[in-house]
Amino acid sequence: MVSSGSGLATFGIASSPGIPKDTVATTLVAPLDDEDAVEFLFNEHGEDIAAVVIEPLPANNGLLVQRHEYLAKLRALCDKHGALLIFDEVISGFRFKDGSYGDMSGVTPDITALGKVIGGGLPVGAYGARTEIMESLSPLGPVYQAGTLSGNPLAMAAGIMTLDLLDEQAYDRLEELGQLLQDKVEPVLEKHGNPMRLVRRGSLFWFSPGSDAPPPRADMIPSNAGVLYSDVHRGLLDKGYMLAPSAYEIGFIATVHNEQHILGMVEALDQVLTALEV
Numbered sequence: 001m002v003s004s005g006s007g008l009a010t011f012g013i014a015s016s017p018g019i020p021k022d023t024v025a026t027t028l029v030a031p032l033d034d035e036d037a038v039e040f041l042f043n044e045h046g047e048d049i050a051a052v053v054i055e056p057l058p059a060n061n062g063l064l065v066q067r068h069e070y071l072a073k074l075r076a077l078c079d080k081h082g083a084l085l086i087f088d089e090v091i092s093g094f095r096f097k098d099g100s101y102g103d104m105s106g107v108t109p110d111i112t113a114l115g116k117v118i119g120g121g122l123p124v125g126a127y128g129a130r131t132e133i134m135e136s137l138s139p140l141g142p143v144y145q146a147g148t149l150s151g152n153p154l155a156m157a158a159g160i161m162t163l164d165l166l167d168e169q170a171y172d173r174l175e176e177l178g179q180l181l182q183d184k185v186e187p188v189l190e191k192h193g194n195p196m197r198l199v200r201r202g203s204l205f206w207f208s209p210g211s212d213a214p215p216p217r218a219d220m221i222p223s224n225a226g227v228l229y230s231d232v233h234r235g236l237l238d239k240g241y242m243l244a245p246s247a248y249e250i251g252f253i254a255t256v257h258n259e260q261h262i263l264g265m266v267e268a269l270d271q272v273l274t275a276l277e278v
């Protein structure tokens, strides 16, 4: 909240009021995709850095796919300076057959934060870590944590059922539908000369504004992103397809979707783009 996120980006706000100055003062912000910037911060403040927190597949401000080398460098810097590496997989967790995005990227964090999928639609968050770290939590260790809805039976039941349903077949199916979307959408965007590109990892997709290579950093997203997206969003909504209401938010394919949904949306997109041309 010091400097991040689709909500802030949508409204052109740099950081959120309500974050105490002292909290901001204990946070260093580095650009994504920039090993040198993080190394510089570690060289300057290495002794004081407790942890690096990152979405390894940043999906909260566009879908900003990071290079393996960048994530591996974060791991190496944390190891060198005795800091923890924390992956925020609240969005990306349980989206991939081979596990989390951390597993896919081959970089192992010390702590992983999860949400969304594990709640099966109900509000729940979770985190996991190396044994040594988890053992420092109450009741085994001194770090106290509790909450009214912690371990809420309804949310746990929904989450367990969701994870049970997400077997290999389900992930294969999501990948199949994702590939179908990609194969069908790209020619439509191209046909209309529309400067948006589909960025996709598994069932996560994003209409990246601009025809350049997908941006790895938020400041590389063209400033006209909202303008490009809003007419498309409105047009699709009129035709019964509700994409995320912000150019900086991503889309999700779910197990309830089928070929007709994907093909129908692509056809609707074709019609919307045609209408926008006249």
Ligand SMILES: Cc1ncc(COP(=O)(O)O)c(C=O)c1O
Binding pocket: 055, 059, 060, 088, 090, 091, 115, 116, 124, 125
């Ligand atoms: C990447 C990411 N991390 C963390 C959060 C916060 O999760 P929660 O709403 O469970 O606190 C969000 C919120 O949607 C998110 O998108």
